[in-house]
Amino acid sequence: MISRSSVAALEVDRRAAFARLADGQLDAAYRIAGVILGNGGDAEDAAHDAVVRAWRSFATLRDTTKFEAWFQRILVNVCRDRLRKRRRTPVTELDMAGSTAGPDGFAGIDDRLALNRAFARLSADQAIAVVLRYRLDLTLEGVASRTGVPVGTVKSRLHAALGVLEAALTGAQVVEL
Amino acid sequence: VNVGLERRLAAWLDERDPGSPPAHLRRAVAEVPYATKPDAWPVLDRAMTRIIGPWTPARAALVAILLLAAIVAVVGAAVLRPWDPFPPHGLIAYMEPLPEPGSSGITLVAADGSGKRQVSPAEANRYDHSPRWSPDGRTLLFARTTQLDPLASCGGVGSVVLYDVATGTERVVAAGLRPMNVIEWSPSGDRAAYTYPPPGCGAGVELGIVDLRTGAVTTTVVLPQTSEADPAQGVLWHVEWAGDVPSAVPDATTVTTNGRDFTTSTDVRSHDRRSVVRYAFTSPGRIPGLVAIDGATGASIDLGPGGLPAWSPDDTAVAYIQPGGPAGPDAVNYRRAHLVIVSVGSWQPRPLIDVLVIDMQPADVLPRVSWTSDGAAIFWFDPFDAKGVHVVEVDTGRSAVLSAIPATCADVQWQPIGP
Numbered sequence: 001m002i003s004r005s006s007v008a009a010l011e012v013d014r015r016a017a018f019a020r021l022a023d024g025q026l027d028a029a030y031r032i033a034g035v036i037l038g039n040g041g042d043a044e045d046a047a048h049d050a051v052v053r054a055w056r057s058f059a060t061l062r063d064t065t066k067f068e069a070w071f072q073r074i075l076v077n078v079c080r081d082r083l084r085k086r087r088r089t090p091v092t093e094l095d096m097a098g099s100t101a102g103p104d105g106f107a108g109i110d111d112r113l114a115l116n117r118a119f120a121r122l123s124a125d126q127a128i129a130v131v132l133r134y135r136l137d138l139t140l141e142g143v144a145s146r147t148g149v150p151v152g153t154v155k156s157r158l159h160a161a162l163g164v165l166e167a168a169l170t171g172a173q174v175v176e177l
Numbered sequence: 178v179n180v181g182l183e184r185r186l187a188a189w190l191d192e193r194d195p196g197s198p199p200a201h202l203r204r205a206v207a208e209v210p211y212a213t214k215p216d217a218w219p220v221l222d223r224a225m226t227r228i229i230g231p232w233t234p235a236r237a238a239l240v241a242i243l244l245l246a247a248i249v250a251v252v253g254a255a256v257l258r259p260w261d262p263f264p265p266h267g268l269i270a271y272m273e274p275l276p277e278p279g280s281s282g283i284t285l286v287a288a289d290g291s292g293k294r295q296v297s298p299a300e301a302n303r304y305d306h307s308p309r310w311s312p313d314g315r316t317l318l319f320a321r322t323t324q325l326d327p328l329a330s331c332g333g334v335g336s337v338v339l340y341d342v343a344t345g346t347e348r349v350v351a352a353g354l355r356p357m358n359v360i361e362w363s364p365s366g367d368r369a370a371y372t373y374p375p376p377g378c379g380a381g382v383e384l385g386i387v388d389l390r391t392g393a394v395t396t397t398v399v400l401p402q403t404s405e406a407d408p409a410q411g412v413l414w415h416v417e418w419a420g421d422v423p424s425a426v427p428d429a430t431t432v433t434t435n436g437r438d439f440t441t442s443t444d445v446r447s448h449d450r451r452s453v454v455r456y457a458f459t460s461p462g463r464i465p466g467l468v469a470i471d472g473a474t475g476a477s478i479d480l481g482p483g484g485l486p487a488w489s490p491d492d493t494a495v496a497y498i499q500p501g502g503p504a505g506p507d508a509v510n511y512r513r514a515h516l517v518i519v520s521v522g523s524w525q526p527r528p529l530i531d532v533l534v535i536d537m538q539p540a541d542v543l544p545r546v547s548w549t550s551d552g553a554a555i556f557w558f559d560p561f562d563a564k565g566v567h568v569v570e571v572d573t574g575r576s577a578v579l580s581a582i583p584a585t586c587a588d589v590q591w592q593p594i595g596p
Contacts, residue, residue: 015210022206026198034195043195044202051206057219058210115189134183135190166182 018058021067022051029075036079036131037086038119046082050075072146076128083124111169118168126161129154264288264568264577265554267592268342270296270308270317273585277301279327283308283319285342288568290581296340296347302327305338307359307588311366312550314593315342318369318389320357321349331378332356337369337387342592351392354385361416363423370423372399372414382414384425399425419450445485447472447492452521454486454495464500464543469524478524483517484543490552495519498543498557499526504533512536514543516555516569530574535561550593558582558589 029050034043054074061070119127125147132143133154143158144151216222229236268285275282275297282297282305296317297305302325309318317340322333335354340347350369356378360371367390373383382400387393399414414425431441442457451472458465467480486497501513511533517526534543544557544567556568563584569576582589 018210019207022209023203026203026206030198030202031194031196035190035193038193040195040199044199047198047202048205048209051209052213055209055213056216057223059215060219060223111185112189112192115186130186131190134186135194162179162182162186165186166179169182169185 014058017064018055021064022054022071025068025071026051029071032072032075032131032136033079035135036128037082038116042082046075046078050078053078069145073148076132076146080124080128083127087120087124114168115165118165122161122164123157125149126157126164129157130161130165133158263554263570263573263575264579265549265551265591265594267314267549267594268292269566269579269582269589269591270310271558271582271586271589272306272308273583273587275299277303279325280304281306283317283340284586285317286581288577288579288581290579293581294345297321302333304333304356307357307361307371308590309360309362309369310550310590310592311362312593314550316340317342318360318362320360320371322356322375331374331380335371335373337371337389339389350389351387351394354394355383355396357385358413359415361418361423363418363421365421368421368423370416370418372416372425376413382425384416384423386423417446417450443485445488447488447521448490449492452492454480454488454497456483456485467497469495469519471521471524473522480519480524480526485545487546487548487555489548490550493521495521496529496546496548496555498532498534498546499528500543501531504536508533510536516546518555518571529555529571530569530576532567533562534559547589547591549591554591556589556591558586560584560587 026047029047030043033046033050034040037043037046050071054071057074061067119130122130128147129143132138132146133140136142138146140151140154140158143154147154225240229240265288268287270283270285272281272283274280275295277299279302280297280300282295282299282303284293284295284297286293296308296319297303300323302323304322304325305319306322307318307320310316311318319338319340321336321338323336325333333356334352335356336352337350337354337360338347339350354371355373356375357371357373358375360369362369367388369387369389371385371387373385373396374380381398383396384399385394385396412428412430414427416423417426418424429441429443431439433439438459440457440459442455445454445456447453449472453470453472455468455470456465457468464482465484467483467486469478469480470476471478480495480497481499483497483499486495488495496516496518499515499517501515504511504513512535514532514534515528516530516532517528519526542561544559546555546557548555552571554568554570556566558566565578565580565584566582566586566589567576567578
């Protein structure tokens with residue numbers, strides 16, 4: 001029979017283990033959330049929410065070597081919820097005057113404005129797919145596992161999203177002409 | 178893939194990267210496992226959150242309301258039973274003449290006419306009769322008479338047969354018996370009892386008991402020979418089980434009072450055999466009268482005229498067809514009757530629906546009703562209207578005529594359906 005002190009020790013170990021694992025993922029989580037949500041404040045909240053949700057469900061994770069993928073899936077869900085909530089409320093567009101051209105020489109202010117607007121028009125699922133694929137360089141299978149949908153669904157989301165973004169950029173160039 | 182688009186997109190995404198998390202976030206995250214209580218039921222909580230969103234007082238109230246509504250719906254549905262199938266599910270077994278010379282057999286069919294199959298093999302001079310369902314509805318018991326002499330009114334060799342409805346196979350439990358009038362299951366289902374003689378045989382009455390597991394048969398002579406003094410002379414005898422003891426009972430008993438007037442009566446006993454409804458008529462052409470004898474009080478209650486009654490499976494009610502008035506100009510050659518239910522105790526007839534019975538002789542014959550095993554419906558076959566089997570739902574009065582059952586049928590038995 002396991003003694004009460006042994007149970008307490010196991011509980012302490014479990015908390016410490018989770019704290020270590022969460023700390024190891026915090027950098028990536030904050031940055032992914034920042035890219036998806038577009039600002040540091042929301043990214044902080046999302047990363048913290050994801051850690052809280054992960055801890056609440058930690059007992060369901062049987063293999064801690066899969067913590068990264070499991071946690072990223074939770075984070076993606078948190079970001080999706082926030083994007084959906086945000087898109088139900090009116091958004092004031094940021095004043096981008098004064099922005100400078102990007103280091104690649106293409107992403108100038110018009111590009112950024114156009115991409116900002118277009119990204120805001122994407123559905124939450126499309127926006128997340130774009131970030132996971134083009135920011136984290138995940139494979140289609142990786143995106144599928146993080147978002148919990150089939151690869152075919154990921155493909156169609158990316159296709160639709162890129163269409164919107166490309167049209168936005170084309171429009172920006174036309175204006176520029 | 179548009180490489181230029183991807184490059185510009187990657188650059189734009191790079192610009193959105195907020196960099197390293199602030200120190201206060203790292204500290205807050207480190208405290209989470211010590212400051213937050215883990216879910217007691219993580220999988221359930223996650224599923225609930227996915228369905229109804231984060232757990233807020235408003236959502237909790239919504240779930241409570243939905244749960245309450247579900248409980249009310251389930252309880253209401255259980256009381257009203259709106260989903261009860263009608264006509265009830267279950268096969269209907271009946272006897273009918275077969276095309277083979279001198280042969281009658283048993284057929285099964287669903288109420289909607291589907292799944293019709295002939296239980297009895299096609300063979301001349303074979304007579305399968307008295308289909309009786311086991312309580313679980315899986316097995317059909319019936320009596321068989323083979324080697325019938327087409328020129329004689331009596332004879333043949335009897336056997337007892339069990340038919341497995343699921344597999345469609347029959348098992349002859351006992352053979353080489355005297356031909357039977359009727360056979361009935363014992364309440365325990367491990368034995369059957371039958372009476373001899375069948376119609377047309379003037380002979381003494383015998384009661385046979387068959388062990389359905391071993392096929393062993395014991396017979397008892399109930400009445401050595403008929404006599405003029407016998408009040409049951411000339412009538413057939415059926416089987417009634419009292420607990421695990423069978424007895425042979427005459428279908429009717431006639432008493433002559435002054436050499437000219439007579440009363441013929443049939444006692445229909447409740448399943449617990451405590452109460453009885455006596456069906457009696459005094460002269461041809463007059464509709465018989467019903468008198469209930471309440472086993473609890475000993476009171477005798479005149480129920481008025483009616484057809485042969487039937488006790489509900491739980492012995493709380495009796496159903497019968499009660500004569501009414503003329504059917505009216507829209508139904509020439511018919512007269513009106515009512516299907517009534519009498520609750521034991523109050524003994525007040527409650528009309529359930531109107532029934533049209535054909536206006537022809539003999540006027541004293543009204544259809545005999547039966548209950549389905551769950552007490553949900555009452556059915557009867559009227560050989561004079563030849564429309565099929567009539568069925569009425571007790572709770573609602575919904576009714577139907579099952580025309581899939583031929584006018585030449587007899588001994589209609591509805592399959593019990595388990596809970």
